[in-house]
Amino acid sequence: LTELQHxxxxxxxxxxxxxxxALYTQGLRIGQVLSRDHTHAQTxxxxxxxxxxxxxxxxxxxxxxxxxxxxxxxxxxxxxxxxQRVLPEREPLVVHxxxxxxxxxxxxxxxxxxxxxxxxxxxxGRSPDFASIPLCIEAGHPADExxxxxxxxxxxxxxxxxxxxxxxxxxxxxxxxxxxxxxxYHIGAELLAEKDLPFALLWPLIAETxxxxxxxxxxxxxxxxxxxxxxxxxxxxxxxxxxxxEWQDLYRRFSGLIGSFSQGN
Amino acid sequence: LTELQHxxxxxxxxxxxxxxxALYTQGLRIGQVLSRDHTHAQTxxxxxxxxxxxxxxxxxxxxxxxxxxxxxxxxxxxxxxxxQRVLPEREPLVVHxxxxxxxxxxxxxxxxxxxxxxxxxxxxGRSPDFASIPLCIEAGHPADExxxxxxxxxxxxxxxxxxxxxxxxxxxxxxxxxxxxxxxYHIGAELLAEKDLPFALLWPLIAETxxxxxxxxxxxxxxxxxxxxxxxxxxxxxxxxxxxxEWQDLYRRFSGLIGSFSQGN
Numbered sequence: 001l002t003e004l005q006h007x008x009x010x011x012x013x014x015x016x017x018x019x020x021x022a023l024y025t026q027g028l029r030i031g032q033v034l035s036r037d038h039t040h041a042q043t044x045x046x047x048x049x050x051x052x053x054x055x056x057x058x059x060x061x062x063x064x065x066x067x068x069x070x071x072x073x074x075x076x077x078x079x080x081x082x083x084q085r086v087l088p089e090r091e092p093l094v095v096h097x098x099x100x101x102x103x104x105x106x107x108x109x110x111x112x113x114x115x116x117x118x119x120x121x122x123x124x125g126r127s128p129d130f131a132s133i134p135l136c137i138e139a140g141h142p143a144d145e146x147x148x149x150x151x152x153x154x155x156x157x158x159x160x161x162x163x164x165x166x167x168x169x170x171x172x173x174x175x176x177x178x179x180x181x182x183x184x185y186h187i188g189a190e191l192l193a194e195k196d197l198p199f200a201l202l203w204p205l206i207a208e209t210x211x212x213x214x215x216x217x218x219x220x221x222x223x224x225x226x227x228x229x230x231x232x233x234x235x236x237x238x239x240x241x242x243x244x245x246e247w248q249d250l251y252r253r254f255s256g257l258i259g260s261f262s263q264g265n
Numbered sequence: 266l267t268e269l270q271h272x273x274x275x276x277x278x279x280x281x282x283x284x285x286x287a288l289y290t291q292g293l294r295i296g297q298v299l300s301r302d303h304t305h306a307q308t309x310x311x312x313x314x315x316x317x318x319x320x321x322x323x324x325x326x327x328x329x330x331x332x333x334x335x336x337x338x339x340x341x342x343x344x345x346x347x348x349q350r351v352l353p354e355r356e357p358l359v360v361h362x363x364x365x366x367x368x369x370x371x372x373x374x375x376x377x378x379x380x381x382x383x384x385x386x387x388x389x390g391r392s393p394d395f396a397s398i399p400l401c402i403e404a405g406h407p408a409d410e411x412x413x414x415x416x417x418x419x420x421x422x423x424x425x426x427x428x429x430x431x432x433x434x435x436x437x438x439x440x441x442x443x444x445x446x447x448x449x450y451h452i453g454a455e456l457l458a459e460k461d462l463p464f465a466l467l468w469p470l471i472a473e474t475x476x477x478x479x480x481x482x483x484x485x486x487x488x489x490x491x492x493x494x495x496x497x498x499x500x501x502x503x504x505x506x507x508x509x510x511e512w513q514d515l516y517r518r519f520s521g522l523i524g525s526f527s528q529g530n
Contacts, residue, residue, distance in 0.1 A: 224444030
């Protein structure tokens with residue numbers, strides 16, 4: 001087995017940036033960065049000591065071991081098609097980084113394909129500790145799986161081969177605990193903004209809520225008026241949400257679901 | 266102004282326990298703990314060097330400065346009534362610790378009343394840093410308000426006089442960012458449990474989601490398929506939730522609300 005040492009990247013967004021930095025920091029060599037947004041590609045390439053390229057023809061696939069595709073899910077098939085056209089004799093392993101997209105989008109066109117999915121939400125200006133981020137690996141061939149596992153272990157302590165079905169469940173769960181949770185934070189911020197109260201008043205509560213589920217299951221940690229069956233408070237809250245029918249509706253649904261915990265959902 | 270130095274507590278649940286410990290640790294003297302659950306009261310009293318009492322007649326209100334009521338919201342009126350019956354000439358300040366209950370439930374019956382509401386979710390076996398917890402103060406008289414502010418500052422760096430309307434908004438927002446968020450964590454845990462995947466895989470994502478809203482607003486930090494208008498992923502997720510109609514419904518509603526961010530909700 002040759003290790004995956006030389007890597008190029010398609011894409012210059014958040015996943016490309018965070019994965020690129022994590023790999024670069026661990027001593028991997030990043031060759032080229034190709035992105036529709038050439039300015040972004042140039043910015044990212046500079047920090048990775050890589051070359052930013054603008055056209056598929058400029059992509060030097062013969063000299064790399066791994067091509068990392070970090071683009072919108074929808075663009076993966078067309079990217080695979082473009083790669084297929086410029087694929088050299090000594091083909092590199094090509095992986096995407098998506099939680100939902102099938103391996104097939106690559107394996108239909110490319111002889112060596114895989115998935116390298118980091119289970120984290122990346123935001124500009126933040127550097128989450130990559131070592132703790134779960135990395136989900138999948139590959140068309142056992143040898144490539146081993147190569148990806150080995151590469152993953154250089155940047156994360158939680159690398160695991162993950163079936164397509166498991167990866168989709170992880171991504172779905174991630175939407176609930178990240179995207180939807182963030183929207184609830186937004187509701188909290190807006191309810192306070194209406195009274196000119198700073199959102200920061202909720203930070204300790206948000207931090208504690210997120211921390212305590214590492215100690216006991218969320219079901220064991222559930223609290224609040226709905227769990228207590230406190231109908232008076234629920235009625236008061238629903239009345240306060242009278243002019244926000246969609247949030248009122250969420251409130252009603254969550255209260256019903258949490259209420260059924262008592263009956264052992 | 267005499268300071269509030271001698272305190273007794275009605276209740277022996279989570280709020281009574283955490284507030285009691287915070288006050289005791291800061292050198293306040295806890296006199297008595299009265300609770301329906303006498304075993305709980307004894308356990309709490311022991312750790313506070315206080316006396317556990319079982320009957321209202323045993324309550325020595327003449328020798329304390331503050332009586333802290335930390336019971337279920339619904340029980341506050343009857344507790345106020347019981348206190349009224351045993352109130353001595355030199356009446357202590359009596360406060361409740363509820364986010365939703367009005368001051369009136371006390372002030373209707375008691376000459377000196379107030380509210381001492383810590384904006385945090387308390388769980389057994391956890392000791393959140395009390396200094397960072399916002400404390401919302403309200404009182405019937407300015408002199409008592411000053412006394413409560415002063416006491417609050419001994420245990421928290423975020424004490425503020427809060428109107429009844431603001432306190433209710435804070436409590437409502439807290440239900441969204443704590444109770445409902447925790448239920449979304451539960452959904453995430455269950456979706457993984459079905460595939461025998463450990464919930465711990467989501468911890469880094471949960472921690473990062475909770476941390477990054479201290480840097481930029483939740484609206485600025487929103488990500489995910491709904492925000493991107495990624496209809497294919499949304500359809501795949503809804504299909505995966507086919508046998509969980511209530512979670513599917515939540516998914517649909519959140520996606521609609523987050524989708525409207527793009528149009529600038």
